[in-house]
Amino acid sequence: MLRANAVTQMLAAFRFFILAVLTGLSLNASAQLSIEIVGAGASRYPVVIPIFENEGQLPRGVTDVVRADLERSGLFTLVSIGPQALPESVTPDLAGIRSRGADAVLTGSFVPQGDGRYQVRFRLFDTQKQTELGAMALPMAPAQNRAIGHRIADFVYEKLTGQPGYFSTRIAYVVKSGPNYELQVADADGMNAATALRSREPIISPAWSPDGQRLAYVSFEQKKPIVYVHTLATGQRRVAANFKGSNSAPAWSPDGSQLAVVLTKDGLSQLYAINADGSGVRRLASSSGIDTEPAWAADGNIYFTSDRGGSPQIYRVSSAGGSAQRVTFDGSYNVTPRPSPDGRQLAFITRNNGRFQVAIQDIASKQTTILTDSARDESPSFAPNGRMILYATESGGRGVLAAVSSDGRVKQRLTVQAADVREPAWGPQAR
Protein backbone atom coordinates (compact mmCIF):
# COMPACT_ATOMS: atom_id res chain seq x y z
CA MET A 1 0.00 0.00 0.00
CA LEU A 2 1.33 3.40 -0.99
CA ARG A 3 0.75 6.40 1.25
CA ALA A 4 -0.25 9.91 0.25
CA ASN A 5 -0.34 13.03 2.31
CA ALA A 6 -2.51 11.93 5.19
CA VAL A 7 -3.95 15.35 5.99
CA THR A 8 -5.17 16.27 2.53
CA GLN A 9 -6.49 12.77 2.11
CA MET A 10 -8.39 13.01 5.35
CA LEU A 11 -9.80 16.37 4.38
CA ALA A 12 -10.86 15.07 0.98
CA ALA A 13 -12.30 12.00 2.62
CA PHE A 14 -14.18 14.11 5.16
CA ARG A 15 -15.69 16.34 2.46
CA PHE A 16 -16.64 13.29 0.48
CA PHE A 17 -18.15 11.74 3.60
CA ILE A 18 -20.42 14.74 4.14
CA LEU A 19 -21.49 14.61 0.51
CA ALA A 20 -21.99 10.87 0.69
CA VAL A 21 -24.24 11.18 3.72
CA LEU A 22 -26.30 13.96 2.17
CA THR A 23 -26.64 12.38 -1.22
CA GLY A 24 -27.06 8.82 0.01
CA LEU A 25 -23.98 7.71 -1.86
CA SER A 26 -22.26 4.72 -0.37
CA LEU A 27 -18.91 4.95 -2.11
CA ASN A 28 -15.99 4.30 0.16
CA ALA A 29 -14.55 7.69 1.05
CA SER A 30 -10.96 6.52 0.86
CA ALA A 31 -11.50 4.74 -2.46
CA GLN A 32 -7.79 4.83 -3.25
CA LEU A 33 -6.27 2.39 -5.69
CA SER A 34 -3.61 0.29 -4.06
CA ILE A 35 -1.04 -1.40 -6.25
CA GLU A 36 0.44 -4.82 -5.64
CA ILE A 37 3.30 -6.17 -7.74
CA VAL A 38 2.70 -9.79 -8.60
CA GLY A 39 5.55 -10.37 -11.05
CA ALA A 40 8.78 -8.67 -12.03
CA GLY A 41 11.19 -8.41 -14.93
CA ALA A 42 13.66 -11.25 -15.44
CA SER A 43 16.71 -9.08 -14.79
CA ARG A 44 16.14 -5.99 -12.70
CA TYR A 45 18.50 -3.07 -12.69
CA PRO A 46 20.04 -2.52 -9.22
CA VAL A 47 19.96 1.18 -8.30
CA VAL A 48 20.69 3.30 -5.24
CA ILE A 49 18.19 6.11 -4.59
CA PRO A 50 19.28 7.63 -1.26
CA ILE A 51 17.43 10.41 0.51
CA PHE A 52 18.33 13.85 -0.97
CA GLU A 53 20.23 16.53 0.92
CA ASN A 54 17.81 18.76 2.93
CA GLU A 55 14.88 16.44 2.21
CA GLY A 56 14.16 16.43 5.96
CA GLN A 57 13.16 20.09 5.65
CA LEU A 58 10.22 19.18 3.42
CA PRO A 59 6.87 18.32 4.99
CA ARG A 60 6.57 15.28 2.73
CA GLY A 61 9.15 13.08 1.07
CA VAL A 62 10.10 13.01 -2.59
CA THR A 63 12.62 10.19 -2.91
CA ASP A 64 10.18 7.68 -1.42
CA VAL A 65 7.91 8.48 -4.40
CA VAL A 66 10.86 7.88 -6.77
CA ARG A 67 11.69 4.56 -5.12
CA ALA A 68 8.08 3.36 -5.18
CA ASP A 69 7.70 4.26 -8.88
CA LEU A 70 10.87 2.49 -9.93
CA GLU A 71 10.17 -0.59 -7.85
CA ARG A 72 6.59 -0.85 -9.12
CA SER A 73 7.79 -0.81 -12.72
CA GLY A 74 9.34 -4.23 -12.09
CA LEU A 75 12.50 -3.18 -13.96
CA PHE A 76 14.57 -2.01 -10.98
CA THR A 77 15.66 -3.35 -7.65
CA LEU A 78 16.55 -0.89 -4.91
CA VAL A 79 19.89 -1.24 -3.16
CA SER A 80 20.29 0.51 0.19
CA ILE A 81 23.64 1.97 1.21
CA GLY A 82 22.45 3.53 4.46
CA PRO A 83 20.38 6.48 5.65
CA GLN A 84 22.75 9.28 4.67
CA ALA A 85 22.06 11.73 1.82
CA LEU A 86 24.42 11.98 -1.16
CA PRO A 87 24.49 15.70 -2.10
CA GLU A 88 24.16 16.55 -5.77
CA SER A 89 27.30 18.73 -5.63
CA VAL A 90 29.60 15.85 -4.67
CA THR A 91 30.60 12.93 -6.89
CA PRO A 92 29.92 9.85 -4.77
CA ASP A 93 32.25 6.90 -4.22
CA LEU A 94 31.14 5.05 -7.34
CA ALA A 95 33.49 2.11 -6.83
CA GLY A 96 32.25 1.68 -3.27
CA ILE A 97 28.63 1.77 -4.39
CA ARG A 98 29.45 -0.66 -7.18
CA SER A 99 30.86 -3.05 -4.56
CA ARG A 100 27.44 -3.02 -2.83
CA GLY A 101 25.92 -4.45 -6.00
CA ALA A 102 24.38 -1.30 -7.52
CA ASP A 103 24.85 -0.40 -11.18
CA ALA A 104 23.57 3.18 -10.83
CA VAL A 105 23.19 5.82 -8.13
CA LEU A 106 21.13 9.00 -7.95
CA THR A 107 22.41 11.94 -5.92
CA GLY A 108 20.36 15.02 -5.13
CA SER A 109 19.80 18.14 -3.08
CA PHE A 110 16.92 20.45 -2.25
CA VAL A 111 18.21 24.01 -2.41
CA PRO A 112 15.98 26.47 -0.48
CA GLN A 113 15.06 29.51 -2.59
CA GLY A 114 14.18 31.74 0.38
CA ASP A 115 10.49 32.06 -0.53
CA GLY A 116 9.39 28.66 0.78
CA ARG A 117 10.18 27.11 -2.59
CA TYR A 118 13.05 24.84 -3.47
CA GLN A 119 15.15 23.91 -6.41
CA VAL A 120 15.70 20.18 -6.60
CA ARG A 121 18.96 19.18 -8.32
CA PHE A 122 19.87 15.61 -9.10
CA ARG A 123 22.48 13.56 -10.95
CA LEU A 124 22.55 9.95 -12.08
CA PHE A 125 25.78 7.96 -12.27
CA ASP A 126 26.71 4.64 -13.86
CA THR A 127 28.86 2.84 -11.29
CA GLN A 128 30.24 0.32 -13.78
CA LYS A 129 31.46 2.84 -16.36
CA GLN A 130 32.13 5.41 -13.59
CA THR A 131 30.36 8.09 -15.64
CA GLU A 132 27.61 10.59 -15.14
CA LEU A 133 24.46 9.70 -17.10
CA GLY A 134 22.74 13.05 -16.73
CA ALA A 135 21.65 15.83 -14.41
CA MET A 136 18.59 18.02 -14.00
CA ALA A 137 17.27 20.88 -11.85
CA LEU A 138 13.57 21.56 -11.26
CA PRO A 139 11.81 24.27 -9.28
CA MET A 140 9.31 22.98 -6.75
CA ALA A 141 6.86 23.98 -4.06
CA PRO A 142 6.82 21.55 -1.12
CA ALA A 143 3.23 20.50 -1.96
CA GLN A 144 4.45 19.21 -5.35
CA ASN A 145 6.40 16.39 -3.73
CA ARG A 146 4.59 13.61 -5.56
CA ALA A 147 4.64 15.27 -8.99
CA ILE A 148 8.36 16.04 -8.60
CA GLY A 149 9.02 12.49 -7.43
CA HIS A 150 7.34 11.16 -10.58
CA ARG A 151 9.42 13.53 -12.75
CA ILE A 152 12.64 12.29 -11.13
CA ALA A 153 11.53 8.66 -11.56
CA ASP A 154 10.81 9.37 -15.25
CA PHE A 155 14.34 10.79 -15.59
CA VAL A 156 15.97 7.73 -14.00
CA TYR A 157 13.78 5.34 -16.01
CA GLU A 158 14.58 7.02 -19.30
CA LYS A 159 18.33 7.23 -18.64
CA LEU A 160 18.54 3.57 -17.66
CA THR A 161 16.06 1.93 -20.07
CA GLY A 162 16.26 4.29 -23.04
CA GLN A 163 12.47 4.70 -23.07
CA PRO A 164 10.40 7.54 -21.64
CA GLY A 165 8.95 6.90 -18.17
CA TYR A 166 5.21 6.84 -17.53
CA PHE A 167 5.14 7.87 -13.88
CA SER A 168 3.85 11.40 -14.52
CA THR A 169 0.82 10.17 -16.45
CA ARG A 170 -2.77 9.73 -15.30
CA ILE A 171 -5.28 6.92 -15.62
CA ALA A 172 -9.07 7.02 -15.84
CA TYR A 173 -11.38 4.22 -14.76
CA VAL A 174 -14.93 3.60 -13.55
CA VAL A 175 -15.73 2.57 -9.97
CA LYS A 176 -19.04 0.88 -9.29
CA SER A 177 -20.13 0.79 -5.68
CA GLY A 178 -23.65 -0.49 -5.08
CA PRO A 179 -25.91 1.44 -7.46
CA ASN A 180 -23.39 4.26 -7.94
CA TYR A 181 -20.94 4.81 -10.75
CA GLU A 182 -17.98 7.15 -10.67
CA LEU A 183 -15.63 8.06 -13.47
CA GLN A 184 -12.37 8.69 -11.66
CA VAL A 185 -8.98 10.01 -12.66
CA ALA A 186 -5.85 9.17 -10.68
CA ASP A 187 -2.10 9.42 -11.03
CA ALA A 188 -0.54 6.35 -12.66
CA ASP A 189 0.43 5.09 -9.18
CA GLY A 190 -3.25 5.15 -8.11
CA MET A 191 -2.80 8.16 -5.82
CA ASN A 192 -4.57 11.50 -5.98
CA ALA A 193 -7.83 9.95 -7.21
CA ALA A 194 -10.55 12.43 -8.10
CA THR A 195 -14.08 11.93 -9.37
CA ALA A 196 -14.90 13.51 -12.73
CA LEU A 197 -18.46 12.22 -13.03
CA ARG A 198 -20.85 10.65 -10.54
CA SER A 199 -23.99 8.92 -11.79
CA ARG A 200 -26.66 6.40 -10.84
CA GLU A 201 -26.39 4.91 -14.34
CA PRO A 202 -23.46 3.12 -16.00
CA ILE A 203 -20.45 4.88 -17.50
CA ILE A 204 -18.23 2.99 -19.97
CA SER A 205 -15.47 3.41 -22.54
CA PRO A 206 -13.53 6.46 -21.28
CA ALA A 207 -11.00 7.67 -23.86
CA TRP A 208 -8.35 10.36 -23.28
CA SER A 209 -7.94 13.20 -25.73
CA PRO A 210 -4.35 13.32 -27.04
CA ASP A 211 -3.70 16.50 -25.00
CA GLY A 212 -4.80 14.78 -21.77
CA GLN A 213 -7.28 17.56 -20.95
CA ARG A 214 -10.54 15.82 -21.90
CA LEU A 215 -12.22 12.45 -21.64
CA ALA A 216 -14.75 11.13 -24.11
CA TYR A 217 -16.99 8.43 -22.64
CA VAL A 218 -20.38 6.76 -22.85
CA SER A 219 -22.88 7.63 -20.11
CA PHE A 220 -26.29 6.00 -19.69
CA GLU A 221 -27.66 8.78 -17.47
CA GLN A 222 -30.44 9.50 -20.02
CA LYS A 223 -31.38 5.77 -20.09
CA LYS A 224 -29.53 5.26 -23.38
CA PRO A 225 -25.89 5.34 -24.40
CA ILE A 226 -24.75 8.86 -25.30
CA VAL A 227 -21.17 9.97 -26.03
CA TYR A 228 -19.94 12.98 -24.04
CA VAL A 229 -16.72 14.97 -24.15
CA HIS A 230 -15.77 16.19 -20.69
CA THR A 231 -13.10 18.76 -19.87
CA LEU A 232 -11.51 17.54 -16.64
CA ALA A 233 -10.29 20.80 -15.14
CA THR A 234 -13.67 22.57 -15.40
CA GLY A 235 -16.17 19.71 -15.40
CA GLN A 236 -17.73 21.19 -18.53
CA ARG A 237 -19.42 18.51 -20.60
CA ARG A 238 -20.66 18.49 -24.16
CA VAL A 239 -22.80 15.87 -25.87
CA ALA A 240 -20.67 14.66 -28.77
CA ALA A 241 -23.07 12.05 -30.17
CA ASN A 242 -26.73 11.60 -29.31
CA PHE A 243 -28.37 10.25 -32.44
CA LYS A 244 -31.49 8.13 -32.42
CA GLY A 245 -30.45 4.71 -31.12
CA SER A 246 -27.18 3.91 -29.37
CA ASN A 247 -24.04 6.05 -29.38
CA SER A 248 -20.85 4.45 -28.08
CA ALA A 249 -17.17 3.46 -28.27
CA PRO A 250 -15.51 6.89 -28.74
CA ALA A 251 -11.91 6.94 -29.99
CA TRP A 252 -9.91 10.13 -30.58
CA SER A 253 -8.09 10.87 -33.80
CA PRO A 254 -4.33 11.36 -33.20
CA ASP A 255 -4.69 15.14 -33.64
CA GLY A 256 -7.64 15.36 -31.24
CA SER A 257 -9.93 17.00 -33.79
CA GLN A 258 -12.22 14.03 -34.45
CA LEU A 259 -13.79 11.06 -32.73
CA ALA A 260 -14.54 7.69 -34.22
CA VAL A 261 -17.85 6.53 -32.70
CA VAL A 262 -20.31 3.69 -33.11
CA LEU A 263 -23.87 4.69 -34.00
CA THR A 264 -27.02 2.71 -34.72
CA LYS A 265 -28.92 5.57 -36.38
CA ASP A 266 -28.93 3.68 -39.69
CA GLY A 267 -29.53 0.18 -38.24
CA LEU A 268 -26.79 -2.11 -36.96
CA SER A 269 -23.84 -0.76 -34.96
CA GLN A 270 -21.50 0.87 -37.48
CA LEU A 271 -18.42 3.14 -37.46
CA TYR A 272 -18.67 6.89 -38.03
CA ALA A 273 -16.36 9.86 -37.55
CA ILE A 274 -17.55 13.11 -36.01
CA ASN A 275 -15.76 16.32 -35.16
CA ALA A 276 -14.90 16.54 -31.46
CA ASP A 277 -17.68 19.14 -31.02
CA GLY A 278 -20.23 16.65 -32.36
CA SER A 279 -20.63 18.18 -35.83
CA GLY A 280 -20.00 16.68 -39.26
CA VAL A 281 -20.92 13.01 -39.01
CA ARG A 282 -19.53 10.74 -41.75
CA ARG A 283 -19.37 7.01 -42.25
CA LEU A 284 -15.97 5.32 -41.76
CA ALA A 285 -16.83 1.78 -42.86
CA SER A 286 -19.83 -0.29 -43.89
CA SER A 287 -20.70 -3.90 -43.26
CA SER A 288 -23.71 -6.16 -42.93
CA GLY A 289 -22.62 -7.12 -39.42
CA ILE A 290 -21.65 -5.35 -36.21
CA ASP A 291 -18.68 -2.98 -36.43
CA THR A 292 -17.55 -1.55 -33.07
CA GLU A 293 -14.64 -0.70 -30.72
CA PRO A 294 -12.67 1.57 -33.06
CA ALA A 295 -9.14 2.59 -32.08
CA TRP A 296 -7.38 5.24 -34.14
CA ALA A 297 -3.68 4.44 -34.68
CA ALA A 298 -1.00 7.10 -35.18
CA ASP A 299 -0.60 6.05 -38.86
CA GLY A 300 -4.25 6.88 -39.63
CA ASN A 301 -5.49 3.29 -39.59
CA ILE A 302 -8.56 2.50 -37.54
CA TYR A 303 -8.61 -0.89 -35.86
CA PHE A 304 -12.04 -2.23 -34.90
CA THR A 305 -14.06 -5.31 -33.99
CA SER A 306 -16.46 -6.75 -36.56
CA ASP A 307 -18.52 -9.92 -36.84
CA ARG A 308 -18.98 -9.47 -40.61
CA GLY A 309 -17.21 -12.81 -41.13
CA GLY A 310 -19.42 -14.68 -38.66
CA SER A 311 -17.43 -14.36 -35.43
CA PRO A 312 -16.05 -11.18 -33.82
CA GLN A 313 -12.59 -10.51 -35.21
CA ILE A 314 -10.30 -7.52 -35.53
CA TYR A 315 -10.12 -5.56 -38.78
CA ARG A 316 -8.33 -2.44 -39.97
CA VAL A 317 -9.50 0.32 -42.28
CA SER A 318 -7.86 3.58 -43.31
CA SER A 319 -9.54 6.65 -41.80
CA ALA A 320 -9.44 8.02 -45.37
CA GLY A 321 -11.70 5.17 -46.52
CA GLY A 322 -11.15 2.05 -48.58
CA SER A 323 -11.74 -1.61 -47.86
CA ALA A 324 -11.19 -3.25 -44.47
CA GLN A 325 -8.54 -5.89 -43.90
CA ARG A 326 -8.86 -8.67 -41.38
CA VAL A 327 -6.11 -8.65 -38.73
CA THR A 328 -6.86 -11.62 -36.43
CA PHE A 329 -7.44 -15.17 -37.63
CA ASP A 330 -6.82 -17.48 -34.66
CA GLY A 331 -9.84 -18.38 -32.52
CA SER A 332 -13.49 -17.40 -32.68
CA TYR A 333 -13.51 -14.29 -30.45
CA ASN A 334 -10.94 -11.50 -30.79
CA VAL A 335 -12.12 -8.08 -29.64
CA THR A 336 -11.13 -4.64 -28.29
CA PRO A 337 -8.09 -3.85 -30.47
CA ARG A 338 -5.71 -1.22 -29.08
CA PRO A 339 -2.63 -0.30 -31.15
CA SER A 340 0.56 0.52 -29.25
CA PRO A 341 1.67 4.17 -29.34
CA ASP A 342 4.43 3.31 -31.86
CA GLY A 343 1.92 1.43 -34.02
CA ARG A 344 3.98 -1.76 -34.11
CA GLN A 345 1.90 -3.87 -31.75
CA LEU A 346 -1.75 -4.53 -31.16
CA ALA A 347 -3.19 -5.44 -27.75
CA PHE A 348 -6.60 -7.08 -27.74
CA ILE A 349 -8.80 -9.55 -25.85
CA THR A 350 -8.95 -13.13 -27.09
CA ARG A 351 -11.16 -15.97 -25.94
CA ASN A 352 -8.90 -18.91 -25.21
CA ASN A 353 -10.65 -22.11 -24.05
CA GLY A 354 -13.54 -20.08 -22.66
CA ARG A 355 -11.26 -17.60 -20.90
CA PHE A 356 -10.98 -13.96 -21.98
CA GLN A 357 -7.32 -12.93 -21.91
CA VAL A 358 -5.06 -10.08 -22.97
CA ALA A 359 -3.11 -10.88 -26.13
CA ILE A 360 -0.53 -8.90 -28.09
CA GLN A 361 0.20 -9.15 -31.80
CA ASP A 362 3.31 -7.95 -33.55
CA ILE A 363 1.52 -6.28 -36.46
CA ALA A 364 4.26 -6.85 -39.06
CA SER A 365 4.84 -10.55 -38.35
CA LYS A 366 1.30 -11.27 -37.08
CA GLN A 367 2.94 -13.25 -34.23
CA THR A 368 0.48 -13.33 -31.31
CA THR A 369 1.24 -13.97 -27.62
CA ILE A 370 -1.26 -14.29 -24.76
CA LEU A 371 0.06 -12.19 -21.87
CA THR A 372 -2.24 -13.14 -18.99
CA ASP A 373 -3.51 -16.29 -17.31
CA SER A 374 -6.74 -14.80 -15.94
CA ALA A 375 -10.26 -15.48 -17.28
CA ARG A 376 -12.25 -12.25 -17.38
CA ASP A 377 -9.92 -9.70 -18.93
CA GLU A 378 -11.33 -6.61 -20.68
CA SER A 379 -10.38 -3.16 -21.97
CA PRO A 380 -6.60 -3.22 -22.55
CA SER A 381 -4.89 0.17 -22.62
CA PHE A 382 -1.22 0.91 -23.37
CA ALA A 383 1.00 3.15 -21.25
CA PRO A 384 2.24 6.05 -23.39
CA ASN A 385 5.66 4.40 -23.72
CA GLY A 386 4.09 1.12 -24.88
CA ARG A 387 5.83 -0.80 -22.14
CA MET A 388 2.84 -1.66 -19.91
CA ILE A 389 -0.78 -2.58 -20.66
CA LEU A 390 -3.47 -1.69 -18.14
CA TYR A 391 -6.63 -3.81 -18.26
CA ALA A 392 -9.68 -4.79 -16.25
CA THR A 393 -10.11 -8.27 -14.84
CA GLU A 394 -11.85 -10.05 -12.00
CA SER A 395 -10.39 -11.21 -8.71
CA GLY A 396 -12.37 -12.68 -5.83
CA GLY A 397 -15.64 -11.88 -7.59
CA ARG A 398 -14.80 -8.18 -7.89
CA GLY A 399 -13.67 -6.05 -10.77
CA VAL A 400 -10.03 -5.02 -10.40
CA LEU A 401 -7.50 -3.32 -12.61
CA ALA A 402 -4.29 -5.06 -13.52
CA ALA A 403 -1.26 -4.21 -15.60
CA VAL A 404 1.10 -6.45 -17.53
CA SER A 405 4.27 -5.52 -19.38
CA SER A 406 4.13 -5.96 -23.14
CA ASP A 407 6.66 -8.80 -22.76
CA GLY A 408 4.35 -10.47 -20.21
CA ARG A 409 6.96 -10.49 -17.43
CA VAL A 410 5.87 -7.71 -15.07
CA LYS A 411 2.43 -8.01 -13.50
CA GLN A 412 0.60 -5.66 -11.13
CA ARG A 413 -2.84 -5.57 -9.59
CA LEU A 414 -4.67 -2.35 -8.63
CA THR A 415 -7.62 -2.62 -6.28
CA VAL A 416 -10.09 -0.37 -4.53
CA GLN A 417 -11.52 -1.63 -1.25
CA ALA A 418 -15.12 -2.84 -1.46
CA ALA A 419 -15.88 -1.61 -4.97
CA ASP A 420 -15.78 -2.82 -8.55
CA VAL A 421 -13.22 -1.12 -10.77
CA ARG A 422 -13.42 -1.40 -14.54
CA GLU A 423 -12.94 0.38 -17.89
CA PRO A 424 -9.36 1.63 -17.41
CA ALA A 425 -7.78 4.05 -19.87
CA TRP A 426 -4.17 5.14 -19.60
CA GLY A 427 -3.71 8.82 -20.35
CA PRO A 428 -1.14 10.35 -22.69
CA GLN A 429 2.35 11.53 -21.79
CA ALA A 430 2.25 14.84 -19.90
CA ARG A 431 3.22 17.73 -22.14
Add this chain to the structure above:
Amino acid sequence: MKKLALPILLSALLAACSSTGPEATGAKVEDRTGGAGSGVATVNAGSTSGVRIPALVDPNNILSKRSVYFDFDSFVIKAEAKPLIEAHARFLVQNPNETMRIQGNTDERGSREYNLALGQKRADAVKQALLLLGAKESQIESVSLGEEKPRCEEATEACYAQNRRGDILYSAAGDY
Protein backbone atom coordinates in the same frame (compact mmCIF):
# COMPACT_ATOMS: atom_id res chain seq x y z
CA MET B 1 -41.16 17.66 -3.61
CA LYS B 2 -38.88 15.06 -2.12
CA LYS B 3 -36.99 14.89 -5.40
CA LEU B 4 -36.25 18.59 -5.28
CA ALA B 5 -34.97 18.74 -1.72
CA LEU B 6 -31.78 16.82 -2.29
CA PRO B 7 -30.25 18.91 -5.08
CA ILE B 8 -31.07 22.09 -3.18
CA LEU B 9 -29.41 20.76 -0.06
CA LEU B 10 -26.46 19.65 -2.12
CA SER B 11 -26.14 23.03 -3.82
CA ALA B 12 -26.22 24.77 -0.46
CA LEU B 13 -23.48 22.53 0.83
CA LEU B 14 -21.39 22.98 -2.28
CA ALA B 15 -21.78 26.73 -2.13
CA ALA B 16 -20.56 26.57 1.45
CA CYS B 17 -17.49 24.42 0.96
CA SER B 18 -16.32 24.68 -2.60
CA SER B 19 -14.30 27.54 -3.91
CA THR B 20 -15.19 28.53 -7.46
CA GLY B 21 -16.67 26.62 -10.35
CA PRO B 22 -17.51 27.63 -13.88
CA GLU B 23 -21.14 27.53 -15.01
CA ALA B 24 -21.98 23.92 -15.74
CA THR B 25 -23.80 22.75 -18.84
CA GLY B 26 -26.83 20.49 -19.05
CA ALA B 27 -29.44 19.64 -16.46
CA LYS B 28 -28.77 19.15 -12.77
CA VAL B 29 -25.03 19.44 -12.98
CA GLU B 30 -22.86 20.35 -10.05
CA ASP B 31 -19.21 21.28 -10.05
CA ARG B 32 -16.90 21.07 -7.16
CA THR B 33 -13.18 20.91 -6.80
CA GLY B 34 -11.97 17.30 -6.72
CA GLY B 35 -9.28 15.63 -4.62
CA ALA B 36 -6.28 17.59 -3.42
CA GLY B 37 -4.67 19.44 -6.30
CA SER B 38 -5.97 16.95 -8.84
CA GLY B 39 -7.25 19.55 -11.32
CA VAL B 40 -10.39 17.49 -11.77
CA ALA B 41 -13.87 18.93 -11.08
CA THR B 42 -16.68 16.57 -10.10
CA VAL B 43 -19.97 16.50 -12.00
CA ASN B 44 -23.15 14.77 -10.83
CA ALA B 45 -25.27 13.26 -13.61
CA GLY B 46 -29.00 12.76 -13.26
CA SER B 47 -32.45 12.79 -14.86
CA THR B 48 -36.05 13.11 -13.67
CA SER B 49 -39.42 11.72 -14.67
CA GLY B 50 -43.14 11.34 -13.76
CA VAL B 51 -46.04 9.02 -14.64
CA ARG B 52 -48.59 10.46 -17.13
CA ILE B 53 -50.53 7.30 -18.09
CA PRO B 54 -51.21 5.15 -14.99
CA ALA B 55 -52.29 2.10 -17.06
CA LEU B 56 -48.66 1.63 -18.10
CA VAL B 57 -47.63 0.97 -14.51
CA ASP B 58 -50.80 -0.80 -13.29
CA PRO B 59 -49.68 -4.32 -12.28
CA ASN B 60 -53.06 -5.72 -13.44
CA ASN B 61 -52.51 -4.36 -16.95
CA ILE B 62 -50.38 -6.33 -19.42
CA LEU B 63 -48.79 -3.01 -20.43
CA SER B 64 -46.94 -3.06 -17.11
CA LYS B 65 -45.15 -6.21 -18.36
CA ARG B 66 -42.19 -4.85 -20.24
CA SER B 67 -39.58 -7.58 -20.73
CA VAL B 68 -39.01 -9.82 -23.76
CA TYR B 69 -36.53 -12.68 -23.21
CA PHE B 70 -34.12 -14.20 -25.71
CA ASP B 71 -32.21 -17.48 -26.01
CA PHE B 72 -28.41 -17.60 -25.85
CA ASP B 73 -26.78 -15.94 -28.86
CA SER B 74 -30.27 -15.35 -30.31
CA PHE B 75 -32.07 -12.25 -31.55
CA VAL B 76 -35.35 -13.98 -32.40
CA ILE B 77 -38.51 -13.16 -30.43
CA LYS B 78 -40.01 -16.29 -28.90
CA ALA B 79 -43.68 -17.28 -29.30
CA GLU B 80 -44.29 -16.79 -25.57
CA ALA B 81 -43.66 -13.05 -25.97
CA LYS B 82 -46.40 -12.62 -28.57
CA PRO B 83 -49.29 -11.45 -26.29
CA LEU B 84 -47.03 -8.86 -24.68
CA ILE B 85 -45.73 -7.53 -28.01
CA GLU B 86 -49.27 -7.34 -29.36
CA ALA B 87 -50.51 -5.38 -26.33
CA HIS B 88 -47.73 -2.82 -26.65
CA ALA B 89 -48.22 -2.51 -30.41
CA ARG B 90 -51.93 -1.87 -29.79
CA PHE B 91 -51.07 0.84 -27.27
CA LEU B 92 -48.78 2.60 -29.76
CA VAL B 93 -51.38 2.36 -32.55
CA GLN B 94 -54.10 3.77 -30.28
CA ASN B 95 -51.82 6.47 -28.87
CA PRO B 96 -49.93 7.78 -31.92
CA ASN B 97 -48.39 10.66 -29.96
CA GLU B 98 -46.83 8.39 -27.35
CA THR B 99 -43.24 7.24 -27.70
CA MET B 100 -41.39 4.19 -26.52
CA ARG B 101 -37.77 3.32 -25.92
CA ILE B 102 -36.63 -0.32 -26.11
CA GLN B 103 -33.47 -1.22 -24.23
CA GLY B 104 -31.64 -4.35 -25.37
CA ASN B 105 -29.60 -6.28 -22.79
CA THR B 106 -27.07 -9.11 -22.86
CA ASP B 107 -25.39 -11.36 -20.36
CA GLU B 108 -22.00 -10.29 -19.08
CA ARG B 109 -19.67 -12.54 -21.02
CA GLY B 110 -17.24 -10.79 -23.35
CA SER B 111 -16.48 -7.23 -24.39
CA ARG B 112 -18.74 -4.46 -23.07
CA GLU B 113 -18.90 -2.60 -26.38
CA TYR B 114 -19.47 -5.74 -28.45
CA ASN B 115 -22.22 -6.72 -26.02
CA LEU B 116 -23.69 -3.24 -26.44
CA ALA B 117 -23.92 -3.94 -30.18
CA LEU B 118 -25.49 -7.37 -29.53
CA GLY B 119 -28.05 -5.81 -27.18
CA GLN B 120 -28.93 -3.38 -29.95
CA LYS B 121 -29.88 -6.34 -32.17
CA ARG B 122 -32.33 -7.53 -29.48
CA ALA B 123 -33.87 -4.08 -29.14
CA ASP B 124 -34.16 -3.88 -32.92
CA ALA B 125 -35.91 -7.27 -33.03
CA VAL B 126 -38.57 -6.03 -30.59
CA LYS B 127 -38.90 -2.80 -32.58
CA GLN B 128 -39.38 -4.66 -35.87
CA ALA B 129 -42.11 -6.82 -34.32
CA LEU B 130 -43.94 -3.70 -33.12
CA LEU B 131 -43.59 -2.02 -36.53
CA LEU B 132 -45.05 -5.10 -38.22
CA LEU B 133 -48.07 -4.75 -35.93
CA GLY B 134 -48.68 -1.15 -36.98
CA ALA B 135 -46.57 1.02 -34.68
CA LYS B 136 -44.80 3.93 -36.39
CA GLU B 137 -41.03 4.23 -36.77
CA SER B 138 -41.16 7.69 -35.19
CA GLN B 139 -42.74 6.26 -32.02
CA ILE B 140 -39.93 3.84 -31.20
CA GLU B 141 -36.27 4.29 -30.36
CA SER B 142 -34.27 1.10 -29.94
CA VAL B 143 -31.14 1.42 -27.83
CA SER B 144 -28.82 -0.92 -25.97
CA LEU B 145 -27.59 -1.19 -22.41
CA GLY B 146 -25.38 -4.16 -23.34
CA GLU B 147 -24.24 -5.99 -20.21
CA GLU B 148 -24.37 -2.85 -18.04
CA LYS B 149 -27.71 -3.32 -16.27
CA PRO B 150 -28.00 -7.01 -15.36
CA ARG B 151 -31.20 -8.00 -13.59
CA CYS B 152 -29.36 -10.89 -12.00
CA GLU B 153 -25.67 -10.82 -11.08
CA GLU B 154 -24.67 -14.44 -10.54
CA ALA B 155 -22.54 -16.31 -13.04
CA THR B 156 -25.14 -19.03 -13.67
CA GLU B 157 -27.08 -19.93 -16.80
CA ALA B 158 -30.42 -19.22 -15.06
CA CYS B 159 -29.13 -15.77 -14.23
CA TYR B 160 -27.71 -15.11 -17.69
CA ALA B 161 -31.12 -16.02 -19.17
CA GLN B 162 -32.78 -13.20 -17.21
CA ASN B 163 -30.23 -10.74 -18.58
CA ARG B 164 -30.77 -11.62 -22.25
CA ARG B 165 -33.80 -9.43 -22.77
CA GLY B 166 -35.38 -6.36 -24.25
CA ASP B 167 -37.07 -3.89 -21.89
CA ILE B 168 -39.82 -1.54 -22.99
CA LEU B 169 -39.79 2.00 -21.54
CA TYR B 170 -42.43 4.71 -21.97
CA SER B 171 -41.87 8.40 -21.40
CA ALA B 172 -45.56 8.46 -20.33
CA ALA B 173 -44.68 6.00 -17.57
CA GLY B 174 -41.89 8.22 -16.34
CA ASP B 175 -39.28 5.71 -17.45
CA TYR B 176 -37.08 8.25 -19.23
